[in-house]
Amino acid sequence: MSSHEDHSTTYLYLVFLGTLIIFVIVGAYMEAKQFMFGHETGVIIILGMLISLVMHKIDPTLTVQFDPTVFFDLALPLILFGAGFNMRRKQFFKNFVNITKFGIFGSLITYVVYVSLFYLLFEYGNLRFTDPEVGIE
Numbered sequence: 001m002s003s004h005e006d007h008s009t010t011y012l013y014l015v016f017l018g019t020l021i022i023f024v025i026v027g028a029y030m031e032a033k034q035f036m037f038g039h040e041t042g043v044i045i046i047l048g049m050l051i052s053l054v055m056h057k058i059d060p061t062l063t064v065q066f067d068p069t070v071f072f073d074l075a076l077p078l079i080l081f082g083a084g085f086n087m088r089r090k091q092f093f094k095n096f097v098n099i100t101k102f103g104i105f106g107s108l109i110t111y112v113v114y115v116s117l118f119y120l121l122f123e124y125g126n127l128r129f130t131d132p133e134v135g136i137e
Contacts, residue, residue, distance in 0.1 A: 012064060019044070019051060020078060031086070 026047075027040040055062060092099070 013070070015051060015055070016070070016074070019047060020075065022047060024078075024082065027082070 023040065023044045026043050030040050030043070052064075055064070
């Protein structure tokens with residue numbers, strides 16, 4: 001990896017981190033002022049589009065690819081922390097039984113649907129298991 005690529009990656013991480021910080025600040029401000037229009041998610045989408053436009057105007061050859069490692073290591077913990085921190089605890093515990101029912105039955109229904117679809121695909125869709133050592137079914 002060249003020095004130029006290292007600097008580009010560093011700048012992209014800084015832009016990403018700056019965007020997250022701006023999102024947290026805007027979300028807290030919107031929560032404090034109790035905005036009746038829109039949601040902070042819409043603000044971050046518009047902000048991301050503006051940042052992408054500025055980055056494209058600065059360097060049209062710059063391509064940014066989604067890196068799942070960055071998402072799972074940096075963004076997802078912040079998203080989960082923010083969601084848990086801003087959760088209305090009284091409503092959560094008031095609806096705990098319904099949340100549990102949806103979690104259990106939703107998972108079971110999803111499992112049954114996926115198992116059924118895979119069974120149908122393997123039974124009627126010309127999909128077969130192969131043994132890599134033998135090379136046949």
